[in-house]
Amino acid sequence: MADHILEMQSITKTFPGVKALSGVSLAVERGEVHAICGENGAGKSTLMKVLSGVYPAGSYGGDILFKGQTCSFSGIRDSEHAGIVIIHQELALVPHLSIAENIFLGNERRGASGLIDWHKTNAEAAELLASVGLREEPTTPVGQLGVGKQQLVEIAKALSKEVQLLILDEPTAALNDNDSAHLLDLVRALRDRGITSIIISHKLNEIEAIADHTTVIRDGKTVETLDMTDPDVNVDRIIRGMVGRDLEAFYPDRDSNPGEVVLRVEDWTVKHPTQDRLVVDGASFEVRAGEVIGVAGLMGAGRTELMMSLFGRSYGKFVSGKIFMHGKEIHTRSVAAAIEARIAYATEDRKAFGLNLIDDIARNISAASLGKLASWGFVNHHEEARAAEFAMKSMNIKAPNVKSIVGKLSGGNQQKVVLSKWLLTDPEVLILDEPTRGIDVGAKYEIYTLINSFVDAGKAVVVISSDLLELLGTCDRIYALSTGRITGQLPAAEASEERLMTLMTKEKELTA
Amino acid sequence: MTVTAPRGSQKKDTPSAAAVVHTGTSEIRELFTRNLRTSGIYIALVAIVALFAGLTGGASLGPGNITNIVLQYSYILILAIGMVIVIIAGHIDLSVGSVVALTGAVSAVVVIQYGQPWWVGVLAALATGLAIGAWHGYWVAYVGIPAFIVTLAGMLLFRGLTLVVLNNVSLSPFPADYGQIASGFLNGLLGGQGYDLFTLLIFAIAVIGYAFNQYRTRKTLISYNQLVPSFPLFIAKILVVAIAVMVFAWQLAIARGMPLVLIMLAILIMVYSVIMQRSVFGRQVYAIGGNVVAAALSGVKVRTVNFWIFVNMGLLSAVAGIVFSSRSNGAQPGAGNMFELDAIAAAFIGGAAVTGGVGKVVGAMAGGLIMAVMSNGMQLMGIDQSVQSVVKGLVLMLAVAFDIYNKRRAGSR
Ligand SMILES: Nc1ncnc2c1ncn2[C@@H]1O[C@H](COP(=O)(O)OP(=O)(O)OP(=O)(O)O)[C@@H](O)[C@H]1O
Ligand SMILES: [Mg+2]
Numbered sequence: 001m002a003d004h005i006l007e008m009q010s011i012t013k014t015f016p017g018v019k020a021l022s023g024v025s026l027a028v029e030r031g032e033v034h035a036i037c038g039e040n041g042a043g044k045s046t047l048m049k050v051l052s053g054v055y056p057a058g059s060y061g062g063d064i065l066f067k068g069q070t071c072s073f074s075g076i077r078d079s080e081h082a083g084i085v086i087i088h089q090e091l092a093l094v095p096h097l098s099i100a101e102n103i104f105l106g107n108e109r110r111g112a113s114g115l116i117d118w119h120k121t122n123a124e125a126a127e128l129l130a131s132v133g134l135r136e137e138p139t140t141p142v143g144q145l146g147v148g149k150q151q152l153v154e155i156a157k158a159l160s161k162e163v164q165l166l167i168l169d170e171p172t173a174a175l176n177d178n179d180s181a182h183l184l185d186l187v188r189a190l191r192d193r194g195i196t197s198i199i200i201s202h203k204l205n206e207i208e209a210i211a212d213h214t215t216v217i218r219d220g221k222t223v224e225t226l227d228m229t230d231p232d233v234n235v236d237r238i239i240r241g242m243v244g245r246d247l248e249a250f251y252p253d254r255d256s257n258p259g260e261v262v263l264r265v266e267d268w269t270v271k272h273p274t275q276d277r278l279v280v281d282g283a284s285f286e287v288r289a290g291e292v293i294g295v296a297g298l299m300g301a302g303r304t305e306l307m308m309s310l311f312g313r314s315y316g317k318f319v320s321g322k323i324f325m326h327g328k329e330i331h332t333r334s335v336a337a338a339i340e341a342r343i344a345y346a347t348e349d350r351k352a353f354g355l356n357l358i359d360d361i362a363r364n365i366s367a368a369s370l371g372k373l374a375s376w377g378f379v380n381h382h383e384e385a386r387a388a389e390f391a392m393k394s395m396n397i398k399a400p401n402v403k404s405i406v407g408k409l410s411g412g413n414q415q416k417v418v419l420s421k422w423l424l425t426d427p428e429v430l431i432l433d434e435p436t437r438g439i440d441v442g443a444k445y446e447i448y449t450l451i452n453s454f455v456d457a458g459k460a461v462v463v464i465s466s467d468l469l470e471l472l473g474t475c476d477r478i479y480a481l482s483t484g485r486i487t488g489q490l491p492a493a494e495a496s497e498e499r500l501m502t503l504m505t506k507e508k509e510l511t512a
Numbered sequence: 513m514t515v516t517a518p519r520g521s522q523k524k525d526t527p528s529a530a531a532v533v534h535t536g537t538s539e540i541r542e543l544f545t546r547n548l549r550t551s552g553i554y555i556a557l558v559a560i561v562a563l564f565a566g567l568t569g570g571a572s573l574g575p576g577n578i579t580n581i582v583l584q585y586s587y588i589l590i591l592a593i594g595m596v597i598v599i600i601a602g603h604i605d606l607s608v609g610s611v612v613a614l615t616g617a618v619s620a621v622v623v624i625q626y627g628q629p630w631w632v633g634v635l636a637a638l639a640t641g642l643a644i645g646a647w648h649g650y651w652v653a654y655v656g657i658p659a660f661i662v663t664l665a666g667m668l669l670f671r672g673l674t675l676v677v678l679n680n681v682s683l684s685p686f687p688a689d690y691g692q693i694a695s696g697f698l699n700g701l702l703g704g705q706g707y708d709l710f711t712l713l714i715f716a717i718a719v720i721g722y723a724f725n726q727y728r729t730r731k732t733l734i735s736y737n738q739l740v741p742s743f744p745l746f747i748a749k750i751l752v753v754a755i756a757v758m759v760f761a762w763q764l765a766i767a768r769g770m771p772l773v774l775i776m777l778a779i780l781i782m783v784y785s786v787i788m789q790r791s792v793f794g795r796q797v798y799a800i801g802g803n804v805v806a807a808a809l810s811g812v813k814v815r816t817v818n819f820w821i822f823v824n825m826g827l828l829s830a831v832a833g834i835v836f837s838s839r840s841n842g843a844q845p846g847a848g849n850m851f852e853l854d855a856i857a858a859a860f861i862g863g864a865a866v867t868g869g870v871g872k873v874v875g876a877m878a879g880g881l882i883m884a885v886m887s888n889g890m891q892l893m894g895i896d897q898s899v900q901s902v903v904k905g906l907v908l909m910l911a912v913a914f915d916i917y918n919k920r921r922a923g924s925r
Binding site for chain 1: 736792793796798799806808809810812813870
């Protein structure tokens, strides 16, 4: 008999109108890394919220056995007390507080007087930071760190609670390859220290690399648990469990025959909104009708900043540069003007920048097209509903109906709402910033197909992605960006991960 | 309570009985929680009306008193319309009481001191309100100072200016025609024996309009595959509302007829409800309150919208100022004191969220009426001012707590 630290038996959980879990079982061995895979909305996050007491005992069905004992957590403090710590899909750090303050938030290190002992706090934080391999001062405000480092702070925080079972919900979704690799190394190191981990991820090659077992969930039910040491178990095998069939390819085929230039950007230069430095420095690029171009770059290279500043100057301080659509210069000083010029930008951070989470699907989808859906300043509700219904069907958004609140959808379905919103504006140039972040393989394929049919109609697409394979698989040409400068471009046929990496890390020297 | 759950095309044969029962119970529960969330406030209003009717031995529902409530609290309701819009966008306006005082004072100076006709005073007050709104809007929208600070400053500033304009003394009385604004009635337009036919007719038209509107909403919901109450339940609900409204109308009709203020208020409520629910501007207000960055990145001109929200608040404060000065037949330096708190309370009791993005004009009206009925009832009972204040505070607290509790129970975060 395997030594199970955790057993969850026939867990069920219902939200109004949605049965999120209908009998999930999960058994995790002591000291292993256990992966959970499944399509968007399969119920992975919900299952972990049940486990960690976010949904208190009584609000779900089934049993949880932790270290052989039945648990009924009434809140997250209970589960933490038992040694279960969850790091949510959306990080929960307070940006203005220091690393040390964040680590001991709710768990403050006090001196004899009952007041906070800052020496102890900072010293212990420094130790924890060393153990997760993060070289930062404990007094640095968390807001100044990149996502990769914030993720490490979350883990340090978990370690401070004497964690025995660590749950990581899509920890690498927002990380680049380097940071992901570092994080996975850390999870391995924790395993060596005897800490069990549950990891949820849509990056299946990571799962293959790190997990000892993988449980596949589909439509709120456990499909199977795979032993990852079995040589027959590979990414394709996991996908078959997730979608119930074989996936022929990761990237759909497309005949590319680029036409004339649709969007041309010349010498685009943008300053940081508050600091006196250039974030984008003399970037020039173009994209043709029927073409998909990619923008590769490391975290902080200025990819998002470049695109947002092009999109109606929605980022930073404009310094210089020109935008041409079909050879004619346009002056888009506001987002409304950019939309008018038929440019669309789908943000990388859907929750913070892309959606009104407390509003419904229909109203989110129509948010950027109200002008088109309205006459005399009044929105035509029927057309709006029709547009939303159409998007829900064509994008395969899983939700009870168009009046469902967006905040309650799973991450992948939220992303589809964002894309639907921008497709509805009928753009000629669609800029997609990390379009498949946190999205399952099947939905990724759907999104690539969507990109293809969009460019087949003679439109142009710009894709920003930290996943180089994705760029290589979907783009015709790829530009590399390093510290705000375009350091080169390659046709996808000639590009490789290595060649892109070289360009992406090239500093301060211009290529002709 | 029975429930029909339309699925897709209209007449589809019902599946097996077991399935119906199964989905039926969970849907009843859902419908109930959802309805409690959206109609909790109206239920509370009915309960409070009933409570005070009982406590005052029916006096609070007497013809004279109903007319009185309308006249006495109309300006709070007018303010609450603007306030709920400000709150939906995620702001607050603390200055409206002072603005009521200042606009009333300006009007009084123009009409009483300079002997101008009543409408010149009205126009002067409206212009003052717009200018004040633009002032607030400028600082909030274009300079980016939080509305709390801007309007806190405005509260002091405009109270001070009121004192300056009035030279520290009260001005009264207004000529009779100015007084008509707040205490005029339409009576006898169509005749009637001991009751005003015109009033009844207007209300009957309103009831029919309401029923028609509800019917259309129901049809739209069905076409979205949404859960709706069964047809008998739907009819019952409309009948209850219709009877309540017609009783109210009857009480007005046998008293003094249709108050002008009520007509004005009804028009404002309708216009602003439509603006908030159906217009692009209204949508943009909700979008800003829900997620201002996402709104900006969707092409909403956030500054412009914020600016006009405050201009509108200024305008409605001026309207309230006119009504109040007309009703009190003069302008006092201390007029409108604490009105902002009543208006804010009305919006929150009516379901608006402190975090923005949520709220409704009709909700705020129900919230305002709850406060109005309570204050009026307690006055009728001769309850001490201090106790009244305590009760009002508790009701505000409980109303919001109830709202939050319901939202939790409905499973949203
Ligand atoms: N608070 C909630 N209210 C209503 N429905 C919810 C709520 N939370 C989750 N759901 C629904 O439960 C289902 C499972 O959601 P969950 O977030 O667990 O999916 P997931 O497997 O984590 O997906 P993803 O990979 O996209 O993150 C979805 O259909 C979602 O819409
Ligand atoms: Mg999830």
